[in-house]
Amino acid sequence: MKDSQNNEVRLEDILNTTPIAVSWSSLSSGRIEYINKAFSELFGFVLGDILDTESWFLRVSPQPEYYQNVIAPWIDKYRGYASAHDLSATLFCKDNSVRHINMCFSTIGDKQFWYFNDITDHWVAEERLRARSDMLEMVAKSSALKDILNVIVKQIQQESPLSLCSVLLFDKDEQCLRLGAAPSFPDVYNQAIDGVKIGLNVGSCGTAAYLGQRVIVEDIYDHPYWADYVQLARQAEVAACWSDPIMSSKGDLLGTFAIYKRFPSTPAEKDFELINFASNLASIAIESFRAQEALQKRAYFDHLTELANRGYFFQQCETLLNESIEENYPLAILMMDVDHFKKVNDEFGHKIGDLVLQMLAQMSLSILRRDDLIARIGGEEFAILLPFTEKDEALRIAEQLRESIESSMVLSLDHQEVFFTVSLGVACRQDGDCTVDDILNKADKALYQAKAAGRNCVFLAMPQSNTLF
Numbered sequence: 001m002k003d004s005q006n007n008e009v010r011l012e013d014i015l016n017t018t019p020i021a022v023s024w025s026s027l028s029s030g031r032i033e034y035i036n037k038a039f040s041e042l043f044g045f046v047l048g049d050i051l052d053t054e055s056w057f058l059r060v061s062p063q064p065e066y067y068q069n070v071i072a073p074w075i076d077k078y079r080g081y082a083s084a085h086d087l088s089a090t091l092f093c094k095d096n097s098v099r100h101i102n103m104c105f106s107t108i109g110d111k112q113f114w115y116f117n118d119i120t121d122h123w124v125a126e127e128r129l130r131a132r133s134d135m136l137e138m139v140a141k142s143s144a145l146k147d148i149l150n151v152i153v154k155q156i157q158q159e160s161p162l163s164l165c166s167v168l169l170f171d172k173d174e175q176c177l178r179l180g181a182a183p184s185f186p187d188v189y190n191q192a193i194d195g196v197k198i199g200l201n202v203g204s205c206g207t208a209a210y211l212g213q214r215v216i217v218e219d220i221y222d223h224p225y226w227a228d229y230v231q232l233a234r235q236a237e238v239a240a241c242w243s244d245p246i247m248s249s250k251g252d253l254l255g256t257f258a259i260y261k262r263f264p265s266t267p268a269e270k271d272f273e274l275i276n277f278a279s280n281l282a283s284i285a286i287e288s289f290r291a292q293e294a295l296q297k298r299a300y301f302d303h304l305t306e307l308a309n310r311g312y313f314f315q316q317c318e319t320l321l322n323e324s325i326e327e328n329y330p331l332a333i334l335m336m337d338v339d340h341f342k343k344v345n346d347e348f349g350h351k352i353g354d355l356v357l358q359m360l361a362q363m364s365l366s367i368l369r370r371d372d373l374i375a376r377i378g379g380e381e382f383a384i385l386l387p388f389t390e391k392d393e394a395l396r397i398a399e400q401l402r403e404s405i406e407s408s409m410v411l412s413l414d415h416q417e418v419f420f421t422v423s424l425g426v427a428c429r430q431d432g433d434c435t436v437d438d439i440l441n442k443a444d445k446a447l448y449q450a451k452a453a454g455r456n457c458v459f460l461a462m463p464q465s466n467t468l469f
């Protein structure tokens with residue numbers, strides 16, 4: 001008896017020196033009878049905190065379903081076996097920090113011996129590598145920026161399950177933040193944040209973007225930065241927010257990355273590391289996306305007027321024409337050409353000619369509807385696609401364009417007012433119009449007639465004849 005007690009003491013001493021967390025429990029009662037020092041250090045529990053394996057696993061599982069669906073079936077499967085296959089699980093410590101554990105158990109008589117190996121560092125490194133390569137793959141495949149940012153946010157939330165994360169994008173023109181990705185926030189919160197101007201005391205993100213530096217608010221309900229936003233925070237059920245500005249490789253502000261907590265919280269060293277990782281990843285994603293966007297713009301858009309170019313117009317036109325034939329909805333095309341443009345160039349110089357084209361583009365955009373498409377298809381020639389548009393509406397839009405352009409002007413280098421006009425040809429899709437060229441040719445002929453009729457007017461291409469509007 002004395003020997004066995006001595007042996008037990010020695011075994012506990014030995015187990016207390018091992019860096020692996022070890023415990024044993026009674027197979028019949030489930031009661032945990034022993035935990036070693038490494039176990040207490042890893043999970044933060046002492047033996048007095050723990051009753052039996054089931055209640056302990058329920059306490060450390062992220063949700064009860066995780067215990068019921070993952071851990072309990074694993075225990076049942078290997079109950080009574082000499083040893084179980086490993087299970088990798090995400091478990092909470094007593095202080096609610098999260099660890100990734102590789103665990104297994106073996107059974108000897110009535111005793112179940114448990115081994116818990118902390119693989120958090122390894123797991124985090126692997127997950128981050130995976131997130132980075134997933135993100136780069138999405139960037140390479142030209143996925144939507146929102147989807148790419150969602151991958152980043154979800155990765156961080158997985159690594160830090162008690163956190164909610166968001167990425168907001170900086171809108172330089174409006175000096176405001178736009179929603180990038182915040183999948184765990186309620187719509188009411190996301191709608192309120194979308195478009196918020198950056199500035200001091202505009203929550204953690206608005207302030208971080210404004211200052212260009214990290215903002216740590218440990219208690220939203222007791223911080224001047226959040227004074228105007230506590231109601232919103234209450235709706236989202238958040239109480240702490242740590243926000244980092246996302247900067248480009250050239251040091252420009254791209255947006256913000258933020259970690260929110262449900263309770264007032266102070267970030268630990270590993271949280272800062274997590275924020276750095278996320279901001280970095282988001283910066284790569286946003287910069288790559290914007291570079292691709294710029295490339296696409298160059299391929300599809302006219303650099304002088306920033307309107308679509310000929311190639312893009314034909315591509316879009318073909319898609320919409322086929323759609324309008326299939327679904328039998330009306331569609332119209334306008335051809336618009338500057339009158340006597342050569343004269344403008346000759347009289348005032350090419351630079352002023354360019355200004356005229358830019359002014360005309362802006363004026364047209366302000367008149368056209370959201371789904372209309374205007375493109376510069378030649379030097380001073382523009383094509384306009386009007387989907388879901390009947391003849392009368394197309395003529396009304398053409399006339400409005402003509403009138404507005406007639407009454408606009410640019411200033412020459414010696415401050416003279418330079419007025420200009422346009423002629424327009426209008427064609428509507430009719431039965432038998434199968435290609436973009438079919439309709440464009442009609443619109444072109446109507447434009448030619450408008451020119452021949454003296455310019456600064458609108459002509460409609462009719463099935464048999466052309467008519468002055």
Ligand SMILES: Nc1nc2c(ncn2[C@@H]2O[C@H](COP(=O)(O)OP(=O)(O)OP(=O)(O)O)[C@@H](O)[C@H]2O)c(=O)[nH]1
Pocket residue numbers: 304337338339340341342343345349350351352353354357378379380451455
């Ligand atoms: N400033 C400027 N001029 C351009 C550009 N592209 C083409 N042009 C000029 O547009 C003019 C077109 O002249 P024309 O085809 O004779 O047409 P027009 O003078 O407008 O006469 P109508 O169309 O018959 O009313 C030429 O002088 C071109 O040099 C451009 O990007 N910028």
